[in-house]
Amino acid sequence: MSNASSTYALELKNLRKSFGKTEIIRGIDLAVKPGENVAIIGPNGAGKSTLFNLISGRFAPTSGEVLLNGQRIDGKRPFEVNRLGLSRSFQITNIFPKLSVFENLRCGVLWSLGYKYTFLKFLANLDDANERADQLMKMIHLDKKRDVLAMNLTYAEQRALEIGITIAGGANVILLDEPTAGMSNSETSRFIDLIREVTMGKTLLTVEHDMGVVFGLADRIAVVVYGEVLAFDTPEAVRANARVQEAYLGTMLEEETE
Numbered sequence: 001m002s003n004a005s006s007t008y009a010l011e012l013k014n015l016r017k018s019f020g021k022t023e024i025i026r027g028i029d030l031a032v033k034p035g036e037n038v039a040i041i042g043p044n045g046a047g048k049s050t051l052f053n054l055i056s057g058r059f060a061p062t063s064g065e066v067l068l069n070g071q072r073i074d075g076k077r078p079f080e081v082n083r084l085g086l087s088r089s090f091q092i093t094n095i096f097p098k099l100s101v102f103e104n105l106r107c108g109v110l111w112s113l114g115y116k117y118t119f120l121k122f123l124a125n126l127d128d129a130n131e132r133a134d135q136l137m138k139m140i141h142l143d144k145k146r147d148v149l150a151m152n153l154t155y156a157e158q159r160a161l162e163i164g165i166t167i168a169g170g171a172n173v174i175l176l177d178e179p180t181a182g183m184s185n186s187e188t189s190r191f192i193d194l195i196r197e198v199t200m201g202k203t204l205l206t207v208e209h210d211m212g213v214v215f216g217l218a219d220r221i222a223v224v225v226y227g228e229v230l231a232f233d234t235p236e237a238v239r240a241n242a243r244v245q246e247a248y249l250g251t252m253l254e255e256e257t258e
C-alpha cells in the first residue's frame, strides 16, 4: 500500500492556493491514471488555469501535494517539473516565429536534453535531435512545411507545431490549455484526431471550453467549480450528474444545442 501513489501518473492531494486572503483552489484531490485522458472544465474564474500553474510549477501551492509518477513535484520550478516528465502547452503559443518548423521542433528536443549535458555531449546529440525533430514533424503532419518560418504557417498549423514542441522532450504527462481555441469546426475535429494520435499512450490533461471537444476526447472529466472538484467521472456520468447540471453544465449544453 505504501507505493500506492506511484500507480498514478498525476496525483493532487488536498491542494490549496490563495492569492492574498482569497483562496482560489480550495482543497482539490485528483488522481489520474497512466495513459488516461482527462478534461478539466468549469465556469470562467473557477481556477482551471491556476490548477495548471500549480501542476506545472509556475505557482507553488499554499498547501497540499502534487505527485508526478509518485514523486512530489510541488514547489519545484517549471523546468525541473518538465525534466521529470511533464510538459505543458499554453493558450498563448510558445513557438519562435522567425524559426522554421524544423528548427522549432529541434529547439524543443534540445531544450529537453537540459543543462546536464556538456557542450560536447550536446554536439554528439545533435544527430539524434535532428532525427527526432524529423519524426515529430511527420507526426504533426507538417513535414511538407519543414523550412517554412513558423510565423508564415496558418493558425491551425501553428497550434499543431505547438503540440509538437510540447511532446518533443518525450514527457509522459501532457497538459494542454484550450488546444482548439480560435479554430473553426472542421479544424477542431481534425485537431482532436491529431492530439489523439500524438499523445497515444501518454497521460493527457486538457483545459477546454468547447464541450464537443471535451466529450469527444476525454476518458474522464473533472468539473471544477469555485476552486473545488464538483465531479470527476466519465463523460456520460458527468452529463447525467444533477449537481453538475445545476452548477454549470446545463447552461453549457443548452447553449451547445441551440
Ligand SMILES: Nc1ncnc2c1ncn2[C@@H]1O[C@H](COP(=O)(O)OP(=O)(O)OP(=O)(O)O)[C@@H](O)[C@H]1O
Pocket (backbone or CB within 6 Å): 019, 024, 042, 043, 044, 045, 046, 047, 048, 049, 050, 051
Ligand atoms: N496571480 C493571481 N493573483 C491574484 N488572483 C489571481 C491570480 N491568478 C488568478 N487569480 C484569480 O483566481 C481566479 C481563478 O482564475 P483562473 O484563471 O485560474 O480561472 P479559470 O478557471 O482558468 O478561468 P477561465 O476559464 O476564464 O480561463 C480568478 O478570480 C482570478 O482573478
